[in-house]
Amino acid sequence: MTRNEEKAQSMLYRFRETQAAELGIVKQRECCSHLTSNVSRKVSKIQDAGLSNYQVHDLNDEINKLMRKKIYWENRIKELGRPDYWKIGPRMLDKEGCKVPGNQGYKYFG
Template sequence: MVRNAEKAMTALARFQRAQLKEGKVKERRPFLASERNELPKAEKWRRQITGEISKEVAQIQNSGLGEFLIRDLNDEINKLLREKGHLEYKIKEQRGPDSTCQRQDQKDLFDTY
């Protein structure tokens, strides 16, 4: 078993301590979009969510996945889409670019099939 003193000396632990001292801690995306009022960060999180959605859509298109994994991925995609909608509303509320009009075009794509 590795002792706590040995764990504290790993390169990752030393790197994280150095990051904390410099104040370069990676900020996590807030759980609720209403928690933050900064437009640039909201746009950054929206781009991050869009990237996550595209990765998961690419995974779900794999025909070799089982039904349960597809359902889990679908639930995760729906959660991300809901979060993206909240962020888009928050961005629009802060007088940022309105990206909700693009979603109507996406809905039309799904309705054609």
């Protein structure tokens, strides 16, 4: 193993990295590998009747933020010459099969 890999795996280095992120010195890296599971989990959670209006609003904002990321990556995939999933992928529909209401990209899930 090289020295940089050993350094990155040390407990002290990970502690300092977390501490710096908490202080706002360095932002933690964001992982997008579980993007679809996060969206589907939040869409399911937003249907909970026990949530307050504020919680529903916050969840809706988070879902829309994740959807914007998804659209960005789908566009990037298309730029690289891969299939256009926007055209061939499923549409966002509600229980009755109608399009999810929204205004220019902002969708209301709850």
